[in-house]
Amino acid sequence: MQALVTEPGVAHSTRVEEIEPPDGGGVRLRMLEVGVCGTDREISEGLFGIPPDGRATLVLGHEALAVVDRDGHGFTRGDLVTATVRRSCGHCLACGEGAPDSCLTGDYSERGITRLDGFARELVSEDPAQLIPVPGSLGRLGVLAEPASICARAIRHARTIGGRQPWELRRALVIGAGAIGVLSTVLLRLDGVEVWTAALEPSNELVEGTGAHYVSTVDTPLSELGRFDLVVEAAGSAQLMAASLGLLRRSGVACLLGIDPRKQTVELDGPTLALDTILENRVLFGSVNAQRRDWLAAVAALDRARERWPEALERFVGLRVPLDRFAEAFAYRGGKATLVLS
Ligand SMILES: [Zn+2]
Numbered sequence: 001m002q003a004l005v006t007e008p009g010v011a012h013s014t015r016v017e018e019i020e021p022p023d024g025g026g027v028r029l030r031m032l033e034v035g036v037c038g039t040d041r042e043i044s045e046g047l048f049g050i051p052p053d054g055r056a057t058l059v060l061g062h063e064a065l066a067v068v069d070r071d072g073h074g075f076t077r078g079d080l081v082t083a084t085v086r087r088s089c090g091h092c093l094a095c096g097e098g099a100p101d102s103c104l105t106g107d108y109s110e111r112g113i114t115r116l117d118g119f120a121r122e123l124v125s126e127d128p129a130q131l132i133p134v135p136g137s138l139g140r141l142g143v144l145a146e147p148a149s150i151c152a153r154a155i156r157h158a159r160t161i162g163g164r165q166p167w168e169l170r171r172a173l174v175i176g177a178g179a180i181g182v183l184s185t186v187l188l189r190l191d192g193v194e195v196w197t198a199a200l201e202p203s204n205e206l207v208e209g210t211g212a213h214y215v216s217t218v219d220t221p222l223s224e225l226g227r228f229d230l231v232v233e234a235a236g237s238a239q240l241m242a243a244s245l246g247l248l249r250r251s252g253v254a255c256l257l258g259i260d261p262r263k264q265t266v267e268l269d270g271p272t273l274a275l276d277t278i279l280e281n282r283v284l285f286g287s288v289n290a291q292r293r294d295w296l297a298a299v300a301a302l303d304r305a306r307e308r309w310p311e312a313l314e315r316f317v318g319l320r321v322p323l324d325r326f327a328e329a330f331a332y333r334g335g336k337a338t339l340v341l342s
């Protein structure tokens, strides 16, 4: 069967290759669609990723939508499912409690990223405990479950952190309008939060379609938008991450989701850090990955979003191509691109 494979550490080694089908164990899945994102691009550029033990190649793909191919383990042929990405390290407190997103050793594995083959192939055998049911009503939009789970986890943590003291999440700023920025906007709007989403592009129909305010940072600096109970940085700019602390109201929480690995020094206003953050009980924190409950929450939220803003989400998945056109999907910048497997 066909798979999208890469040699981690070797730039431009990504290719479609014939591999052996899975040999049973777990639930057999027929993959429908796999979303691509910056992580896939980075692995493909040789910057990231670890192959399974004893191998040079890794099957890519961690944003899965599949259909159950054979009855078993409580699943029925035809069920739509997605699957978690990060798996237990097997020897830490967090993983032992079902929270590999908080793994304390870093020895976890991740489908399509670290030590575990991904989903960009025709058939996968998956551990039933890692499967997340996708309602039929959500259909192909189930492919957004993985990025939405990242946002659901981040917002859950922000609410927990903010909620350690009397606090209300009324006004939020989302910086960045890629998949994580847009889906964070969608989740916060479903909760009735007043959301401002800021990015470089002149406009964003999906963001505006959810009743959020879209701001082009080319015309309007973030400092002119007032202050926020929550700031979500999803643009991947270390400088904006530092600046987010200064955009918070009293007891405000800033959550960092974008990644910026560039070696650099960023500026942070002294009194913002060493005066306002203390006197106003502000918090800046990072969030990665998601656990089962976030996946369940994400899938449920996507289904509500589809009901509420039907065309918007459909338009957000802007490019669907077959596996051999992966380069087009990797180059796509207009929303979410996916690889269609069947
Ligand atoms: Zn991704």
Ligand SMILES: [Zn+2]
Residues within 6 Å of the ligand: 088, 089, 090, 091, 092, 093, 094, 095, 096, 100, 102, 103, 104, 105, 106, 107, 108
């Ligand atoms: Zn662990």
